[in-house]
Amino acid sequence: MATDIPAHEPASIRPAVTVPPRRSRRRRRIQAITTFALVALAPILVLATVLVLGPFTVPAGLPSLRVVLLADLVYILVVAALVMARIARLVAARRKRSAGSRLHMRLSALFAISALLPAVTVAVFAVITINFGLESWFSDRVRNVVGSSLAAAEAYQAEQEQYLVEDGRAVARRLEMVLAFDPLIPEGELRQVLSQAQSDVQRGLRVAFIIDGDGALRLRGERSYLFDFIEPGRDELDRALAGELVLIRDWEMSEFRALVPLQGRADRLLYIARAVDGDLLSLLDETQETIQLYNQLERERGRLLFNFGLIYLGFALILILAAVWLGMWFAERLSRPIGRLAGAAEQVGAGDLDQQVPEEKGDDEIALMGRVFNQMTRQLKLQRETLLENTRQIEERRRLFDSVLGSVTAGVIGLDEAGQTDFVNRAAETLLGIRGDAAYRRPLAEVVPEFAALLDRLRAGEGRLDGRIQEELRLSRGGRLETLLVRLAERRNAAGALEGYVLAFDDVTELVSAQRMAAWGDVARRIAHEIKNPLTPIQLSADRIKRKFRRSLPEDEARSLEELTDVIVRQTNDLRRIVDEFSRFARMPEPDRRPHDLVEVVRDAVTLQEAGLPGVEIVADLPGAPLVLEIDRGMIGQALTNLIKNGGEAIETLIESGSVPQGYAPRIELRMVTEPGGVTITIADNGIGLPADRARLFEPYVTTRRQGTGLGLPIVKKIIEEHGGTLRLRDAPVFEGGAHAGALAEIRLPLLGGARASRAGVEQQTEAEA
DSSP: OOOOOOTTOOTTOOOOOOOOHHHHHHHHHHHHHHHHHHHHHHHHHHHHHHHHHTTTTSOTTOHHHHHHHHHHHHHHHHHHHHHHHHHHHHHHHHHTTOTTHHHHHHHHHHHHHHHHHHHHHHHHHHHHHHHHHHHTTSOHHHHHHHHHHHHHHHHHHHHHHHHHHHHHHHHHHHHHHHHHHOTTOOHHHHHHHHHHHHHHOTTOOSEEEEEETTSOEEEEOTTOOGGGOOOOOHHHHHHHHTTOOEEEEETTTTEEEEEEEOTTOTTEEEEEEEEOOHHHHHHHHHHHHHHHHHHHHHHHHHHHHHHHHHHHHHHHHHHHHHHHHHHHHHHHHHHHHHHHHHHHHHHHHTTOTTOOOOOOSSSSHHHHHHHHHHHHHHHHHHHHHHHHHHHHHHHHHHHHHHHHHHHOSSEEEEEETTSBEEEEOHHHHHHHTOOHHHHTTOBHHHHOHHHHHHHHHHHHTTTTTTTEEEEEEEEEETTEEEEEEEEEEEEEOTTOOEEEEEEEEEEOHHHHHHHHHHHHHHHHHHHHHHTHHHHHHHHHHHHHHHHHHTTTSOHHHHHHHHHHHHHHHHHHHHHHHHHHHHHHHHTOOOOOOEEEEHHHHHHHHHHHHHHHOTTSEEEEEOOSSOOEEEEOHHHHHHHHHHHHHHHHHHHHHHHHHTOOOTTOOOEEEEEEEEETTEEEEEEEEOSSOOOSOGGGGGSTTOOSSTTOOSOHHHHHHHHHHHTTOEEEEEEOOOOTTOOOOOEEEEEEEEOTTOOBOOHHHHHHHHHHHO
C-alpha cells in the first residue's frame, strides 16, 4: 500500500481532530486517581454507618445519622451512575461487535457476580432469621383475644340498634292505627296515645316526639322533655321522608336515636331515643383502636424486615459498586486500545473515513497500528472525496435535466436505440394519460401507438439529413380529441453513434382553434361586407316586380309571380339574418360595463328559459346575497341564455335520437359559486353530451345540430373573454337518481376588485337606470 499523501489535497479534506497525547495522558491519570479514591471511600462509609447506627437504637432524627445516610446515598448514586454509564457504553460497543468489547464485558461481569452473590446470600438469610423472630410476637392467642373483645362490643351495639328499630316500628304502627281510625284526632288525644306507647315499651325509651319534615317539634310524649330534643340534620330528615328508617348514633350523648316515617302522614316523622351504656361503647372504641394498633404493628413487621434488608443492601451496594467500578476500570485499561482501533476500523468499513484513533507514544505494536491506521484513512478519504465530487457533479446535471424536463409544458419521451421508453416527463404523462413507471422499458408502439409510425419513418430514412421529423397528429384521450405537434429526433453521442431518440410534443389544440377563429373572423367581415350590401336592392327589386307586373298578368301567373317574389324576399331575409350573425361575430362591440347584480342577471336568464323549456326541470343554486360586478348586463344575459338554451337543445337531441334511458328526467342544473378573486358559474345538463372533438365547438359554423348556425358558442366565448373570463366545456357528472351524463359549461369571471356584495349598490344602480 502506498503511504504518500498527495500534496494537492483540497482544503476541505482534513483528518478528523484527535485528542492530543498529553491531554489524553492527563485525563487517564485523573480517571485513575478518581477510581482509587472512590474505591477507598467505600469501606470508610460502611464503617462510619455502623458506628453511627450502633445497636439500632439511635433516634431517626439525629443529625449525624442523617449526614452519614445522605453520604451513603450520594455515594451509591454517583458510583451507580458511573457504572451504568460504563455498562451502557459496553453494551453499545458489544452490539457493534467492537474488538475488545467482549473481553471487557466478561471481566466486568465476573467482578460484578463475584461481589454480588455473597452479599445477596447473606442478606436473604438475615431477613429469614429476623422473620422467624418476629413470628412469635404475633401469635394466634393474642389475635383471638383481641378479636373476641371487638366481637362482644359490636354485638352489644347491634343489639341496641335492633331493639331501637323494633320499638320504633311498634310505636309507629300504634300511631298509624289510631290515625287510620280517626284521621282528625285532636293533638291532645294523639299525645296520650304517644305517651302510652312510650310507657308500653319494655326496654324503655328516653323520649318520643313527632316532628315535621323540617325537623320542627310537633308533638311530644308526657315523659319526653324539650331539653332532650336534638334536631336531626337535613340529610337525615330527607332520608326519613323518603321512607327510610334512619338510625342516629350519638356517641357523645351515649344515646341512639331513630327517625321512623308515619304512613298516612307524609310530613310527619316519629322521633325516639334510647340511652346506651357509654362505657361499653367506649370499650368498643378502645377495642377498635387496639386492633388497629395490632394490625399496624403486624404490617410494620414487613417494614422492619425491609429496614434490616435495606441496611444489608446498602452495605452490599456500596462494596459491590466499588468492586465493580474498580474491575471495569482495569478491564477498560486492558481493552481500550484494541477496542478503539477495532471500532474505528468498523466505522471505516461502514464508510466513515473521518475516523482517527489517538496515537500512543511508544514502539509497541498497538502504537504502530494506530499510526498506520490514521495514515490509511487519510489516503482513503482523499480518494473518496475525489470520487464523490465527480459523482456530485453528475448528479447535479441529472437533477437539472430532470428539473428542466419536469418544468417544461411540452411533453418529452426518451427512447433507447431499440425504441423502448427510457423516461417520461410530467407534461407527457398529463397530455397522454400514461404513467412513467408503467411505460418504462416498454416499446413506443405499446405506450403511444399513434407515435410509432413517426419512429418507423425516421428509421426508414425520412429526415436522415438532420435526423429529425415533425408532424401534426390528432389523438383521442379521455373522450377528448387533441391536436399535438410532434417532433422526433435522434440522440447521438460525441462519437456520432446512435444512443436513442427524443420525442417532444405540444398540445396545439387551443392554438389551432385560435387560428381558425381568426380566419373565421376575417371571413365573417368579408361576408358582411360583400353580401350584405346587395341584399336590400334584391329585396326591393323583388317587391317592385311583384307590385308592377301582378295586375297585368293573368290570375294564375300573378299568383305564381307573387309566390316566387315572396320566396326571394324570404330567402333574402334569411340570408340577411345569417350575415348579421357573422357581422355580430366579426365586430363584437366593446362591453358597456356597469355595476350589475350578477345573481339577478343569472336568475333572469333562468326565469326566461323556464318559460321556453316547459318540459325541462331547471334547478338553480344561487347565492342568497347580491354580487355586484362591472359587466355588460345584456351581453352576459345573452351568453347565459344561449348556454341554457343549448342545454335544452341537447336534451331535445337526445330524445329525438331514441336512446333515452329508462326513467330519464330532463334536467338542467345551474350553480354559482363565489371564490377568492372570481366567481364560477356552471351549467350542466343530461342531454346528448359533447363530441370527441369538443375543442372545435368554439369555431364558427361548427355545430352538432341540424338547424344550428354554429355561431352561438363562439359568440358566447367572445363575450366571456371580453369580460376577462374563461369558458370551458367538459363532461357533466351524473345527476342524482340518473344514469346518463351530459355536458357542462363552466364560466369563470374575475372580480377585478369591483365586486360589491351589498344590496345598497344594486338599489343605487336601479335608481340611476330609472
